Amino acid sequence: MASVEHTDGEVLAGGDGVRRRDFINIAAVSFAGVGAVAVVLPLIDQMNPSADVLALASTEVDLSDIQPGQAIKTTFRSQPLFVRQLTEKEIAEADKVDPSTLRDPQTLEERTVDGKKQWLITMGVCTHLGCVPLGAGEGENRGEYGGYFCPCHGSSYDTAARIRKGPAPKNLEVPKFSFTSDTAILVG
Numbered sequence: 001m002a003s004v005e006h007t008d009g010e011v012l013a014g015g016d017g018v019r020r021r022d023f024i025n026i027a028a029v030s031f032a033g034v035g036a037v038a039v040v041l042p043l044i045d046q047m048n049p050s051a052d053v054l055a056l057a058s059t060e061v062d063l064s065d066i067q068p069g070q071a072i073k074t075t076f077r078s079q080p081l082f083v084r085q086l087t088e089k090e091i092a093e094a095d096k097v098d099p100s101t102l103r104d105p106q107t108l109e110e111r112t113v114d115g116k117k118q119w120l121i122t123m124g125v126c127t128h129l130g131c132v133p134l135g136a137g138e139g140e141n142r143g144e145y146g147g148y149f150c151p152c153h154g155s156s157y158d159t160a161a162r163i164r165k166g167p168a169p170k171n172l173e174v175p176k177f178s179f180t181s182d183t184a185i186l187v188g
């Protein structure tokens with residue numbers, strides 16, 4: 001078997017170009033790579049949200065006890081959340097408004113899920129300075145547009161929770177949500 005002289009003068013066995021020292025170096029680097037992965041994985045794992053954090057990030061709401069015309073207040077990510085079932089009349093009132101006349105133009109369709117227009121899910125946080133509007137609780141003042149009324153500075157929201165009067169600049173925010181069944185939603 002012929003020997004091959006390497007450029008640094010080291011003689012290589014068999015001419016296959018793999019020196020023993022190279023092999024040891026490759027093995028050491030490979031081992032270091034495994035070590036790095038082993039260190040990185042726990043770090044990534046630590047960065048993943050835990051189950052209780054994920055639970056806080058989303059809220060499941062049971063709709064089965066909310067009758068047409070009723071609303072409930074719950075919380076989503078530690079902020080008030082309003083879940084309301086609109087009546088046919090409230091839907092008609094929202095639909096008859098020309099959205100181009102609104103401060104924050106949106107239709108009820110755009111604020112609800114296809115085929116489930118009666119379910120209005122919004123944050124319960126006034127878009128002026130963050131007070132909690134009235135209207136989700138039993139017997140509370142819903143303001144002159146029948147939706148929600150913020151007593152702090154008099155903002156009135158309509159039955160699609162769109163701003164109609166007062167200093168609030170935007171409609172009540174609709175969070176991301178989806179139906180998990182006919183009678184339940186997952187917010188977040």
Ligand code: FES
Binds near residue numbers: 129167
């Ligand atoms: S915070 Fe609602 S009107 Fe000012």
